[in-house]
Amino acid sequence: MHDIRVLRERLEDLRAAMRARGVEVDLDAIIRLDAERRRALTEAEALKNERNVVSKEIGRLRKAGQDTAERQAAVRAMGERIAALDAETQRAEAERDALLLRVPNIPHSSVPVGPDASANVIVRTWGEPRSFSFPPKSHVEICERLKLVDFARAARMTGAGFHIFTGVGARLERALIQFMLDLHTQRHGYREVSPPFVCNTAAMTGTGQLPKMAEDMYFIPADDLYLVPTAEVPVTNIFMQEIISEPLPIKMTAYTPCFRREAGAAGRETRGLIRVHQFDKVELVKFVEPETSYDELEALVRDAEDILQALEVPYRVVALCTGDLSFSAAKCYDIEIWAPGQNAWLEVSSCSNFEDFQARRAGIRYRNAQGKPAFVHTLNGSGVALARLYVALLENGQQSDGSVTLPPAIRPYLGGLERLEPSA
RNA sequence: GGAGAGGUGGCUGAGUGGCUGAAAGCAACGGUUUGCUAAACCGUCAUACUGGACCAAAUCCGGUAUCGGGGGUUCGAAUCCCCCCCUCUCCGCCA
Numbered sequence: 001m002h003d004i005r006v007l008r009e010r011l012e013d014l015r016a017a018m019r020a021r022g023v024e025v026d027l028d029a030i031i032r033l034d035a036e037r038r039r040a041l042t043e044a045e046a047l048k049n050e051r052n053v054v055s056k057e058i059g060r061l062r063k064a065g066q067d068t069a070e071r072q073a074a075v076r077a078m079g080e081r082i083a084a085l086d087a088e089t090q091r092a093e094a095e096r097d098a099l100l101l102r103v104p105n106i107p108h109s110s111v112p113v114g115p116d117a118s119a120n121v122i123v124r125t126w127g128e129p130r131s132f133s134f135p136p137k138s139h140v141e142i143c144e145r146l147k148l149v150d151f152a153r154a155a156r157m158t159g160a161g162f163h164i165f166t167g168v169g170a171r172l173e174r175a176l177i178q179f180m181l182d183l184h185t186q187r188h189g190y191r192e193v194s195p196p197f198v199c200n201t202a203a204m205t206g207t208g209q210l211p212k213m214a215e216d217m218y219f220i221p222a223d224d225l226y227l228v229p230t231a232e233v234p235v236t237n238i239f240m241q242e243i244i245s246e247p248l249p250i251k252m253t254a255y256t257p258c259f260r261r262e263a264g265a266a267g268r269e270t271r272g273l274i275r276v277h278q279f280d281k282v283e284l285v286k287f288v289e290p291e292t293s294y295d296e297l298e299a300l301v302r303d304a305e306d307i308l309q310a311l312e313v314p315y316r317v318v319a320l321c322t323g324d325l326s327f328s329a330a331k332c333y334d335i336e337i338w339a340p341g342q343n344a345w346l347e348v349s350s351c352s353n354f355e356d357f358q359a360r361r362a363g364i365r366y367r368n369a370q371g372k373p374a375f376v377h378t379l380n381g382s383g384v385a386l387a388r389l390y391v392a393l394l395e396n397g398q399q400s401d402g403s404v405t406l407p408p409a410i411r412p413y414l415g416g417l418e419r420l421e422p423s424a
Numbered sequence: 425g426g427a428g429a430g431g432u433g434g435c436u437g438a439g440u441g442g443c444u445g446a447a448a449g450c451a452a453c454g455g456u457u458u459g460c461u462a463a464a465c466c467g468u469c470a471u472a473c474u475g476g477a478c479c480a481a482a483u484c485c486g487g488u489a490u491c492g493g494g495g496g497u498u499c500g501a502a503u504c505c506c507c508c509c510c511u512c513u514c515c516g517c518c519a
Contacts, residue, residue, distance in 0.1 A: 009480090041474065045488040052488090055500040059442035072499040079499090245434070371453075373471075
């Protein structure tokens with residue numbers, strides 16, 4: 001959410017930012033409601049002041065044994081007007097904030113301007129896509145042949161978009177989670193947390209999933225809880241409504257499953273593990289001082305890249321343009337890995353700086369150098385998303401005999417296993 | 425799920441419907457004293473919104489609200505009433 005002062009004082013900047021995003025928002029309505037709110041508020045406060053003054057006087061006079069009936073009647077008469085003004089203030093504020101919650105963040109000046117993903121900029125590429133002496137298979141075939149994943153049985157109990165990891169396939173998934181957590185905690189200095197997999201409306205609003213993304217999330221009405229679409233939500237909200245007292249930056253990493261309804265997406269491009277309703281992810285979250293947040297973003301991307309380098313998966317880093325930026329982000333890099341069986345780059349990480357956009361919504365503050373409460377900057381990125389990483393490992397590691405060679409870094413987590421082979 | 429107890433500022437902890445935005449202590453910050461540390465003494469020390477001074481920021485002068493959250497009673501609520509949330513204890517259920 002924006003500071004309302006941005007609308008009052010930097011309205012043209014905000015309009016330009018919305019144009020760059022290709023987003024239509026009625027900023028004038030917000031300005032109008034804000035003015036209405038302040039008008040009613042100012043008048044109400046003046047009346048309340050009068051009421052407070054007279055009430056104190058009544059207290060004094062009564063103690064002195066004097067009659068106060070006339071004054072009491074006068075104050076009582078003010079009550080109706082005050083109540084009406086309070087209601088007006090609340091209405092205007094609620095309407096203003098409802099609109100304000102739907103205004104996306106302002107892209108950072110370094111973000112490339114463009115209408116959609118076609119204007120994204122490839123920042124760097126790592127590793128060489130392997131050349132094959134045979135037509136590389138899709139991970140779906142590999143999974144079936146090696147019995148790593150059971151799609152059909154999952155579909156019977158949950159429908160399309162879910163899967164069962166089986167046998168060594170399940171162990172590989174677990175190994176990857178542990179490998180990533182270990183690397184981030186031991187080498188990159190992140191604190192491991194294991195948060196709830198459901199969050200309430202306030203938390204979802206705090207990080208910006210609500211109100212706009214309500215349709216994309218699984219919701220449990222009986223308890224007013226949403227299944228988390230990303231660990232970003234429960235981890236960022238660890239400090240909701242707090243003034244953080246420990247020194248910044250704070251770096252946290254968490255494994256959670258991620259649940260996404262993403263209705264309507266199915267077909268050739270999303271077969272297998274590419275787009276699923278539930279997938280595992282190790283997330284990185286940072287709470288930092290505003291001055292350092294863009295340096296911290298670069299470091300965050302490197303931390304995620306380390307995983308892919310260790311696993312020897314070719315990837316590229318893409319700077320998202322203004323039109324492709326997600327709602328809460330001021331700047332974002334995607335990391336995409338090469339999947340030869342798909343002949344495509346797959347997004348496995350989105351690393352974003354939200355500046356104070358989430359912190360303002362969620363009420364996450366720290367004490368600045370002057371000792372005054374100020375909003376922190378929040379960042380997060382996948383470090384990295386499973387399922388698609390799994391796809392890339394299988395498709396990149398596949399051999400002509402149908403086996404899959406595993407990268408050395410993951411082998412210790414699989415009891416030294418070097419390759420996945422068909423079993424009887 | 426049932427019964428009871430509780431939720432006050434960064435922390436601990438007072439608070440009979442008006443003199444309480446809130447005692448006291450601790451912590452923090454500024455200063456005096458001091459060879460350094462420590463101690464002592466003096467002072468400052470909640471947040472948000474809002475009106476004004478100012479081009480603006482910082483700042484200053486006012487106002488309003490906030491004692492878990494939301495309603496209510498009253499001229500006036502931390503204090504009385506109702507609903508909800510959370511914590512603790514006991515019981516029930518349960519991986």
